Amino acid sequence: MRRENAMKNLLLFCIAIFMSASVFALDLQQAKSQGLVGETNKGYIAVVTSSASSDVKKLVSQVNSQRKSRYKKIAVSHGLSEVEVGKLAAKKALEKTQNGHYYQTPSGKWNKK
Template identity: 60%
Template sequence: MKKYVFLIFAFLISAQAFALDLQNAKNQGLVGETNSGFIAPLASSPSSEVRKLVADVNTQREASYKRISVSHGLSVAEVGHLAYKKAIQKTRSGNYYQNASGKWVKK
């Protein structure tokens, strides 16, 4: 399990190109961490900038999850779930995430 957590941590660090923009969007309540390991806009009609950020981050995450899943014999969904658990730990107070049932929760 430690190996998987390390891989998820390494993935999150490799996403630093998006970190400032992503964290800004989280801090503003524009996006949150989903229970599948991806991000989603919180508004029903997000701006094009938010939609682009979500698409870019999720594309990068999906590619990373696929690489990790192949190299460790896990499904992409399993890797996403591990990433979700790690993301919840790292979610800052005041930011949003989905609980297991899919409801948005403010930490």
């Protein structure tokens, strides 16, 4: 009985995480669609406009924190540096960037795709 409850709780926890991640991703997509944030050339996101709200800045911080954690794990498991992983991620992010969204060129300039 205890094992069943533990499994149910774990399943509910996983569902909650999945649902919150979906909402979080939607917020990131909205910020990109509104031209508030863009993909940097280092594999992170950054504020594109100088008038970003505290909510947008918080979103950037949260997304980048999650990415940094993932990059660390990938770097360790593949014998790379976090910077190398970030640059590889930036290339993939650029490929996936939708038309009308911002990305950062290698020189640091913001462009709209």
